[in-house]
Amino acid sequence: xxxxxxxxxxxxxxxxxxxxxxxxxxxxxxxxxxxxxxxxxxxxxxxxxxxxxxxxxxxxxxxxxxxxxxxxxxxxxxxxxxxxxxxxxxxxxxxxxxxxxxxxxxxxxxxxxxxxxxxxxxxxxxxxxxxxxxxxxxxxxxxxxxxxxxxxxxxxxxxxxxxxxxxxxxxxxxxxxxxxxxxxxxxxxxxxxxxxxxxxxxxxxxxxxxxxxxxxxxxxxxxxxxxxxxxxxxxxxxxxxxxxxxxxxxxxxxxxxxxxxxxxxxxxxxxxxxxxxxx
Amino acid sequence: xxxxxxxxxxxxxxxxxxxxxxxxxxxxxxxxxxxxxxxxxxxxxxxxxxxxxxxxxxxxxxxxxxxxxxxxxxxxxxxxxxxxxxxxxxxxxxxxxxxxxxxxxxxxxxxxxxxxxxxxxxxxxxxxxxxxxxxxxxxxxxxxxxxxxxxxxxxxxxxxxxxxxxxxxxxxxxxxxxxxxxxxxxxxxxxxxxxxxxxxxxxxxxxxxxxxxxxxxxxxxxxxxxxxxxxxxxxxxxxxxxxxxxxxxxxxxxxxxx
Numbered sequence: 001x002x003x004x005x006x007x008x009x010x011x012x013x014x015x016x017x018x019x020x021x022x023x024x025x026x027x028x029x030x031x032x033x034x035x036x037x038x039x040x041x042x043x044x045x046x047x048x049x050x051x052x053x054x055x056x057x058x059x060x061x062x063x064x065x066x067x068x069x070x071x072x073x074x075x076x077x078x079x080x081x082x083x084x085x086x087x088x089x090x091x092x093x094x095x096x097x098x099x100x101x102x103x104x105x106x107x108x109x110x111x112x113x114x115x116x117x118x119x120x121x122x123x124x125x126x127x128x129x130x131x132x133x134x135x136x137x138x139x140x141x142x143x144x145x146x147x148x149x150x151x152x153x154x155x156x157x158x159x160x161x162x163x164x165x166x167x168x169x170x171x172x173x174x175x176x177x178x179x180x181x182x183x184x185x186x187x188x189x190x191x192x193x194x195x196x197x198x199x200x201x202x203x204x205x206x207x208x209x210x211x212x213x214x215x216x217x218x219x220x221x222x223x224x225x226x227x228x229x230x231x232x233x234x235x236x237x238x239x240x241x242x243x244x245x246x247x248x249x250x251x252x253x254x255x256x257x258x259x260x261x262x263x264x265x266x267x268x269x270x271x272x273x274x275x276x277x278x279x
Numbered sequence: 280x281x282x283x284x285x286x287x288x289x290x291x292x293x294x295x296x297x298x299x300x301x302x303x304x305x306x307x308x309x310x311x312x313x314x315x316x317x318x319x320x321x322x323x324x325x326x327x328x329x330x331x332x333x334x335x336x337x338x339x340x341x342x343x344x345x346x347x348x349x350x351x352x353x354x355x356x357x358x359x360x361x362x363x364x365x366x367x368x369x370x371x372x373x374x375x376x377x378x379x380x381x382x383x384x385x386x387x388x389x390x391x392x393x394x395x396x397x398x399x400x401x402x403x404x405x406x407x408x409x410x411x412x413x414x415x416x417x418x419x420x421x422x423x424x425x426x427x428x429x430x431x432x433x434x435x436x437x438x439x440x441x442x443x444x445x446x447x448x449x450x451x452x453x454x455x456x457x458x459x460x461x462x463x464x465x466x467x468x469x470x471x472x473x474x475x476x477x478x479x480x481x482x483x484x485x486x487x488x489x490x491x492x493x494x495x496x497x498x499x500x501x502x503x504x505x506x507x508x509x510x511x512x513x514x515x516x517x518x519x520x521x522x523x524x525x526x527x528x529x530x531x532x533x534x535x536x537x
Contacts, residue, residue: 117366124334124358
């Protein structure tokens with residue numbers, strides 16, 4: 001595509017200072033062409049075994065009335081070790097969407113940065129926001145570009161959520177390592193603790209949740225995941241570490257403040273302590 | 280077969296500069312100015328979609344006059360430069376000075392090496408923590424670069440507009456007064472033109488042939504493109520992007536109030 005476009009152009013473009021520019025609104029395309037070394041993926045890995053690298057674990061996302069929410073625990077693991085207790089795995093992608101990542105943290109976090117720039121770049125070049133489907137497709141293209149490295153064990157599995165202007169509810173997209181994109185309904189989770197989180201979400205989620213109720217549901221699902229999955233970190237009362245949660249509504253993506261989360265966690269823990277059951 | 284005549288380099292450069300200047304002089308003006316809470320970019324532009332003002336990066340904006348296709352390609356190249364730089368280093372490492380010098384090189388190369396020079400004039404503005412930290416760079420068609428302080432006018436009758444701004448502009452102003460100053464400065468050439476046209480009608484001077492094209496209708500919000508770089512965007516809006524377009528309603532209310 002780039003080849004025919006360029007050869008077609010070279011006849012009349014002729015701006016040496018701008019050679020090869022002006023053809024695409026995609027930052028990914030531009031960087032792949034002019035600075036491929038900057039990409040987090042697309043590297044030929046030599047044969048050999050990869051040492052343990054930090055992995056991000058559980059992300060949950062759910063819809064609520066007028067929006068969508070995404071939450072992630074704060075743990076990165078390296079084999080059976082805890083690599084990081086403070087890691088943040090949920091990020092705002094742009095004003096109306098968020099993404100969370102599970103998998104190899106080093107590649108995933110750079111992929112997030114690349115995706116954020118991709119959306120902002122499009123917005124600046126075109127003067128308008130990309131559609132939600134468009135954003136989801138771009139993320140799928142990035143996951144697919146990472147496929148060769150995923151085959152070496154360095155996989156990245158994102159979860160994407162956002163709201164399209166004028167639509168009543170938020171939408172969720174999950175991905176597989178081949179870049180396959182699947183729209184999810186109601187709620188979804190990815191990462192090592194996702195099985196347990198999903199079990200919890202199935203029981204806790206209901207239609208027309210308010211934003212506050214949705215935050216409590218997400219926190220409880222993560223607590224359940226941490227309970228059964230050693231790689232997922234629960235709320236850390238000693239260090240006062242709470243999950244990272246972003247809500248997306250028509251007002252934009254906003255991070256749920258620490259104080260709110262502290263109250264929500266305290267509520268869930270005191271209820272469970274009072275019940276004295278097997279959670 | 281036709282003979283190639285010798286033309287001195289001085290003459291070539293002068294011809295090119297005259298050509299570019301003529302192209303730019305046909306365009307409408309753009310004003311960039313600092314105020315207390317940020318920087319305002321104001322352009323006379325009847326089109327709501329073909330922008331003369333654009334966002335480059337977090338705290339950096341772009342304004343241009345001249346040929347749309349040429350400055351649009353420069354704007355896009357600037358966005359690419361800034362995004363690549365911010366992605367490979369860090370967001371704070373993208374500066375207006377770096378961008379302006381890349382623009383200067385690009386414009387300089389095109390001016391000397393291409394069939395025709397770009398008929399554009401650019402401004403690169405970067406909002407600082409305080410008004411004294413603001414930067415405005417002016418870039419000419421030949422790649423020459425200047426660092427302006429406080430305010431800048433470019434385009435058709437830049438001198439008249441700049442003089443009008445000089446009289447009005449003061450540091451520490453509110454957005455409302457900054458916009459008023461900008462609009463009245465942009466209107467200055469019209470006032471001068473109507474005065475000259477009146478005088479020319481009496482004396483029969485040939486000056487009216489150039490200024491006759493200027494229309495006399497007052498500048499209202501519908502004919503203005505306005506954007507601001509907000510000084511406190513990261514604190515107030517929680518956004519790293521300081522650039523914000525003001526829509527027609529905003530501009531009207533600013534110009535109407537007070």
